[in-house]
Amino acid sequence: MGIIEKIKAIEEEMARTQKNKATEHHLGLLKGKLARYRQQLLADEANASGGSGGGQGFEVAKSGDARVVLIGYPSVGKSSLLGKITSTKSEIAHYAFTTLTSVPGVLKYGGAEIQIVDLPGIIYGASQGKGRGRQVVATARTADLILMILDATKSEHQRESLEHELEAVGIRLNKEKPNIYFKKKETGGIKITFVSPPLPGKLDEMTIKAILRDYRIHNCEILVRDSTCTVDDFIDIINDQHRNYIKCLYVYNKIDAVSLEEVDRLAAEPNTVVMSCEMDLGIQDVVEEIWYQLNLSRVYTKKRGQKPVFDDPLVVRNGSTVGDLCHSIHRDFKDKFKYALVWGSSAKHSPQKCGLNHKVNDEDVITLFTK
Numbered sequence: 169m170g171i172i173e174k175i176k177a178i179e180e181e182m183a184r185t186q187k188n189k190a191t192e193h194h195l196g197l198l199k200g201k202l203a204r205y206r207q208q209l210l211a212d213e214a215n216a217s218g219g220s221g222g223g224q225g226f227e228v229a230k231s232g233d234a235r236v237v238l239i240g241y242p243s244v245g246k247s248s249l250l251g252k253i254t255s256t257k258s259e260i261a262h263y264a265f266t267t268l269t270s271v272p273g274v275l276k277y278g279g280a281e282i283q284i285v286d287l288p289g290i291i292y293g294a295s296q297g298k299g300r301g302r303q304v305v306a307t308a309r310t311a312d313l314i315l316m317i318l319d320a321t322k323s324e325h326q327r328e329s330l331e332h333e334l335e336a337v338g339i340r341l342n343k344e345k346p347n348i349y350f351k352k353k354e355t356g357g358i359k360i361t362f363v364s365p366p367l368p369g370k371l372d373e374m375t376i377k378a379i380l381r382d383y384r385i386h387n388c389e390i391l392v393r394d395s396t397c398t399v400d401d402f403i404d405i406i407n408d409q410h411r412n413y414i415k416c417l418y419v420y421n422k423i424d425a426v427s428l429e430e431v432d433r434l435a436a437e438p439n440t441v442v443m444s445c446e447m448d449l450g451i452q453d454v455v456e457e458i459w460y461q462l463n464l465s466r467v468y469t470k471k472r473g474q475k476p477v478f479d480d481p482l483v484v485r486n487g488s489t490v491g492d493l494c495h496s497i498h499r500d501f502k503d504k505f506k507y508a509l510v511w512g513s514s515a516k517h518s519p520q521k522c523g524l525n526h527k528v529n530d531e532d533v534i535t536l537f538t539k
C-alpha cells in the first residue's frame with residue numbers, strides 16, 4: 169500500500185470509529201500514525217522536487233522586518249488587497265487563477281518594512297501532497313503572520329477547508345506550543361510524569377505509551393505540565409521539528425455584498441477584520457491589525473543635535489531592551505555602548521538616561537552614546 173492509500177485508510181477508519189471512552193485510546197494511536205504518514209509524505213515530496221519549497225516563482229527571499237503571507241481561494245481579492253497596501257502592483261483580471269506565482273510586495277508602516285507575499289489560490293490538496301499546494305505550504309511556514317483572506321459572500325466552508333489543510337501539514341494557527349517537555353534518550357526506558365492528574369478524555373499514560381511504541385521510541389523523558397493537554401498536543405510535541413505555530417488574521421473581503429447583520433457577525437469573531445477592497449472600506453484597519461499582530465516596535469534613532477530619522481527605524485519585537493536594539497545594529501555594538509537617551513512613552517522623563525536593560529516602546533526615539 170502506498171503512503172497516500174495508508175493515509176486514506178486511517179482517515180476512513182477514524183471517521184468510522186465512534187468517539188467514546190472505549191475507543192479513545194485507539195483513536196489516539198490512529199492520530200499518531202496519521203501524523204507520521206503525513207510527515208513522510210511531505211518529506212518524500214520534498215525529496216522528489218529537489219529540496220523544500222522548490223518550484224518556480226515560490227522561493228521568495230525573506231526581506232524587510234517581517235513577513236506576512238496571504239492565503240485564500242481564487243478570486244477572494246488577494247491581489248486587490250496587495251495592490252492597495254503594498255508598493256507592488258499585481259495584475260487583476262476578472263477570472264479565477266490569475267495569481268500563479270507569489271508576488272512579494274512591501275507594506276510600509278511608519279518606516280518599518282513588512283514583506284507581503286501573495287500565494288497562489290491553490291492550497292487545497294496540499295496535505296495529500298498535490299503539487300503546488302505543497303509548495304504553497306512550504307512558503308506559508310516561513311510567515312510571521314498568515315492573513316487568511318476569505319470571501320464574505322461564500323460559506324464558512326472556505327475557512328474550514330483552509331484551516332484543515334494547514335493543520336494537516338503541521339501549521340498551528342493562533343496556538344501556543346503545548347506545555348509538554350519531551351526528550352529522547354539513549355537508555356533508561358520511558359519515564360512519564362504528570363504534574364497534575366490528567367482530566368477525563370485528555371492525554372493519558374496508556375495512549376502515550378502506545379504512540380511511542382508506534383514511533384519506535386523506547387527511551388525518553390516526558391513531563392506533562394498541563395492537565396488539559398490532549399493526544400493531539402502530544403503528537404505535535406513528538407513531531408516538533410515539523411510544526412510551526414503561526415498567528416493568523418482572518419480577513420473577510422467583499423463586505424459590500426452582504427447584509428449589515430452579517431458584517432457585524434463576522435467582525436465580532438476573534439482575530440478577524442472585515443473589509444471591502446472595491447469600496448475601499450476597512451483597509452486601514454487591516455493594516456493596523458497586521459502591525460498589532462506582528463508584535464513589533466519601531467524605534468527611531470537620533471544623532472545628537474539633529475532630528476530623529478523617521479523613515480528608517482530599528483524594528484524589534486515588543487518588550488525589547490536597549491541591549492536588543494544594539495544587537496540589531498550589530499552583534500558587537502553592545503561592547504561599545506556607554507548609555508542611551510530615550511524620548512517617548514517608555515521614558516519617565518524626556519529624555520531619560522538609560523542602560524542596556526531599559527525596555528523600549530513603539531515609536532520611542534533614542535540616541536546611543538558609545539565609549
Ligand SMILES: Nc1nc2c(ncn2[C@@H]2O[C@H](COP(=O)(O)OP(=O)(O)OP(=O)(O)O)[C@@H](O)[C@H]2O)c(=O)[nH]1
Pocket residue numbers: 240241242243244245246247248249260261262263264265266267288289421422423424425443444445446447
Ligand atoms: N464585491 C466585491 N468584489 C471584489 C472586492 N474585492 C475584489 N473583488 C472582485 O473579486 C475578483 C477577484 O479579485 P482579485 O483581487 O483578483 O482576487 P485574488 O484573490 O487575487 O484572485 P486570484 O488572483 O484568482 O487568486 C475581482 O473581480 C474583483 O473585482 C470587494 O471588496 N467587493
